[in-house]
Amino acid sequence: MNKQDNTTTNISGQHFIGGNWTGKADSFTSFNPVENKPISWMFSEATQQEVNEAAIAADNAFAAYRQTSSIQKADFLDEIAKQIMTDIDDIIAIAHQETGLPLARLQGETGRTCNQLKMFATYLRSPSDVRYADAANPERLPLPKADTRLGYLPIGPVAVFGASNFPLAFSTAGGDTASALAAGCPVVVKGHPAHAATSELVTKAIARAIETCRMPAGVFNLIQSSEPAGARTLVQHPKIKAVGFTGSLKVGRILADMCSARPQPIPFYGELGSINPQFILPALMAENAESLARTQVQSMMMGHGQFCTSPGLIVALKDPALKRYLASFTDEMAMQEAAPMLTPGIAATYQKMTQALMSIKGVNVLSQGKAATASHHTRPLALTVSVSDYLANESLQDEVFGPFAVLVQCDTMEEMDQLIAALEGQLTASIHGLERELKDCGQLIENLSYKVGRLIFNQMPTGVEVCYSMNHGGPYPASTDSRSTSVGIESLKRFVRPICYQNMPSGQLPADLRPENPQLITF
Amino acid sequence: MNKQDNTTTNISGQHFIGGNWTGKADSFTSFNPVENKPISWMFSEATQQEVNEAAIAADNAFAAYRQTSSIQKADFLDEIAKQIMTDIDDIIAIAHQETGLPLARLQGETGRTCNQLKMFATYLRSPSDVRYADAANPERLPLPKADTRLGYLPIGPVAVFGASNFPLAFSTAGGDTASALAAGCPVVVKGHPAHAATSELVTKAIARAIETCRMPAGVFNLIQSSEPAGARTLVQHPKIKAVGFTGSLKVGRILADMCSARPQPIPFYGELGSINPQFILPALMAENAESLARTQVQSMMMGHGQFCTSPGLIVALKDPALKRYLASFTDEMAMQEAAPMLTPGIAATYQKMTQALMSIKGVNVLSQGKAATASHHTRPLALTVSVSDYLANESLQDEVFGPFAVLVQCDTMEEMDQLIAALEGQLTASIHGLERELKDCGQLIENLSYKVGRLIFNQMPTGVEVCYSMNHGGPYPASTDSRSTSVGIESLKRFVRPICYQNMPSGQLPADLRPENPQLITF
Structure with a gap:
């Protein structure tokens, strides 16, 4: 145990209930x-x-x-x-x-x-929400409003x-x-x-x-x-x-x-949580394979992978540029340290899940981080698998909480669509592509949007902005x-x-429903 | 059976699935x-x-x-x-x-x-909803927006x-x-x-x-x-x-x-559904006992009481004006016909529930409609009970679907508050009072608002307006x-x-999220 105890650090260890410890x-x-x-x-x-x-x-x-x-x-x-x-x-x-x-x-x-x-x-x-009111109309027929x-x-x-x-x-x-x-x-x-x-x-x-x-x-x-x-x-x-x-x-x-x-x-x-799939379109891959790989690894290593928005699935076409991506990805991964997780329970679950996934037929180790130097450290890991093996094993969609990703190699864009169709609900997904490529993949965007709470273009999912237009949720089981x-x-x-207030004297109305509220829209 | 069959009336009796009967x-x-x-x-x-x-x-x-x-x-x-x-x-x-x-x-x-x-x-x-956007800020520190x-x-x-x-x-x-x-x-x-x-x-x-x-x-x-x-x-x-x-x-x-x-x-x-309680304040009761009683009976008789907003609970102070209310109520009820219900099942449930409620200690028949002339007709019924007996019997809060109401007589306004505290969630409630009375019963309004989806002043709950500001729902079990x-x-x-779209090219954005939408609020 450490040296400090409750007295010296002023930690009471108590509950705070109704104003009392x-x-x-x-x-x-x-x-x-x-x-x-x-x-x-x-x-x-x-x-x-x-x-x-x-x-x-x-x-x-x-x-x-x-x-x-x-x-x-x-x-x-x-x-x-x-x-x-x-x-x-x-x-x-x-x-x-x-x-x-x-x-x-x-x-x-x-x-x-x-x-x-x-x-x-x-x-x-200064709330921005509009409020609705429908005015009275005592003359309306057959019944007054x-x-x-x-x-x-x-x-x-x-x-x-x-x-x-x-x-x-x-x-x-x-x-x-x-x-x-x-x-x-x-x-x-x-x-x-x-x-x-x-x-x-x-x-x-x-x-x-x-x-x-x-x-x-x-x-x-x-x-x-x-x-x-x-x-x-x-x-x-x-x-x-x-x-x-x-x-x-x-x-x-x-x-x-x-x-x-x-x-x-x-x-x-x-x-x-979710596995936050990353779809890489081929023209951008051809241009930027190396930086895409580095960005991916950096994002999945944030908080040692313990972010709900950690990008745990990468989907790309099997083409020459992918080889460059894989090489850079592997180099980048090799530099990543093994490290402790937030709790021993999380570390144990990571070990158990990654072991189980590695034993699935068709699943191969793509790259790993540095070997662990202590037994409670977990090593970053990326696996790779074909679309057909991915789709044949639902457990590959389970969230592995930690520095982990699966890369799925597709032969065609149709295979990418098949993978999207099989996806469970996600907090986020990213599409990485050149602007002209995005214009040509309307169906992919459309289909993916129905699987996620946040759809991202050319950016990584880690980092959830706190603002009006954020959505951090998504179809079950993301939320x-x-x-x-x-x-x-x-x-x-x-x-x-x-709550609807009907025929309420204005003195008794909540302030935001009185006529003087500029955000009150009256029909 | 009636004379018509499926052929003569053009009723196929089939399902309509994917465009086919x-x-x-x-x-x-x-x-x-x-x-x-x-x-x-x-x-x-x-x-x-x-x-x-x-x-x-x-x-x-x-x-x-x-x-x-x-x-x-x-x-x-x-x-x-x-x-x-x-x-x-x-x-x-x-x-x-x-x-x-x-x-x-x-x-x-x-x-x-x-x-x-x-x-x-x-x-x-022409949708009235605002849409939110938060503009990019590439220069923001420590991270771009x-x-x-x-x-x-x-x-x-x-x-x-x-x-x-x-x-x-x-x-x-x-x-x-x-x-x-x-x-x-x-x-x-x-x-x-x-x-x-x-x-x-x-x-x-x-x-x-x-x-x-x-x-x-x-x-x-x-x-x-x-x-x-x-x-x-x-x-x-x-x-x-x-x-x-x-x-x-x-x-x-x-x-x-x-x-x-x-x-x-x-x-x-x-x-x-719900029992849609009606609270009558004493000064209005003193002024309008007779018309309040007639309006109540007319509302509870709409659709032979088979409205989810049917006013099934009346709460009033035991005072001289209440006697006038009860007399008018009884007169008005006596003119109401017995009638068939929507289905034999609904009629049977009505009979069963009203019989059970009438057998509760302290519950008395207040008034009835005309006696039924056919076995499948149901007779309008109102019961009366003290606050204490009402609160002692939860089943008095069950919705009786049909031409039925319970009148609860309170000795004090505090008893009215006690009854509100014990109420389950309701679609609606009405408060009937003079404007000056309403000003003095802020706590009653406040407490009742937390029990209902629609709070109504000096009007009956039957008739649900279809408009922007309507709410037809309420705390469980109303909804x-x-x-x-x-x-x-x-x-x-x-x-x-x-769904949040992040860094999406404007050509791929849904129309209502593009800058040209006047209802888009950008922060």
């Missing part, structure tokens, strides 16, 4: 993946009673929080960002210990986390699951939390056990923002848990009205099924709800639902 | 609820194979249909409306036989059905379940079909067996529109089915990507659970998906999902 920190520890050993901080495992208290605290806060103004919510989100920046050095140092992610990356991720919070604040101060106006209400307390691979941007104060709070919904975060101390530090920043902004105490709650029971209790709690989740297909599907089977079903927004995005302003809409 | 019409008949006997038209019961063919026909049509322009889709919807109007006399005559609904009502419902189709056509010609644009794609073939109580507006060419076709999704309708011949006639109108507009054959399909197996096969078919359903909580929940449990889960939009409406322009959004 609570629970006995005696159940599980963090783990340092670089040193491959536990960290001595101890954390409490949330009991059923504690999960219940957190959900009830969130629900108790809902009545007050939903009535705060947009400006008050904006100030609150800005204050959370400010408080995180106050503690940024401690947060990054501790996240580095818990995840092994480089300091520069964590610095950038903290910036992104704060920018997300501030982006929602900016939106709340009533005045109707379409508004939106927050859906209620939201359960947010921290993701292992983004300990800040998709975790405690990440996109799900920011969008839920912006929508007017209190939050219960189930911290990811792989970065429990980071979750606690971020929660402390949020707690200070709650005090400064005089928000209701239960507007944000953190429960620490490393066992499935905590998650199950949380998503089945009657006061929880929606769930935001980023993680594996296996766990995501179990929780999604629980949400659907509740007496009162609730939306489950699970962003479950459990293809109608939603977990990144960008539109992610807020996961946590509201419509 | 198919199936042997030998399985079930329509039923005339007024005469209380079967009609001799025979209908085919869709086999698993036929359901499969219909789903595949819809999927085959999808590739072509999704590429039709908005104008082509608008022309198609207009043509369907035109073709329905061509056959309106036959459609109304047959729907009248199958449902017993008055001719004037069916005339109005046909008009509404056509207006819905034309409204979506108008929308497609790519051009991103948020578009929407149709979700795929949609299964639509015809509703028993609106044989036209919520059935074959009803709101679900119109919105799915407008969104770019082919449709498979499972016709309601209570109006199978009406479904066939409307399908014939749609079939002519498909030919006139040269739409792909499988863009619309009808399967006839009276057994649960047909519905089950349809919602579980891998080519079906969403379901629109209007009907009972029991059936809706079974189908919703099937959709969630599929290998690839799909959205299930079930509009499952299985409170984020959606089944009526109005917004209902189209149930059948699309977002």
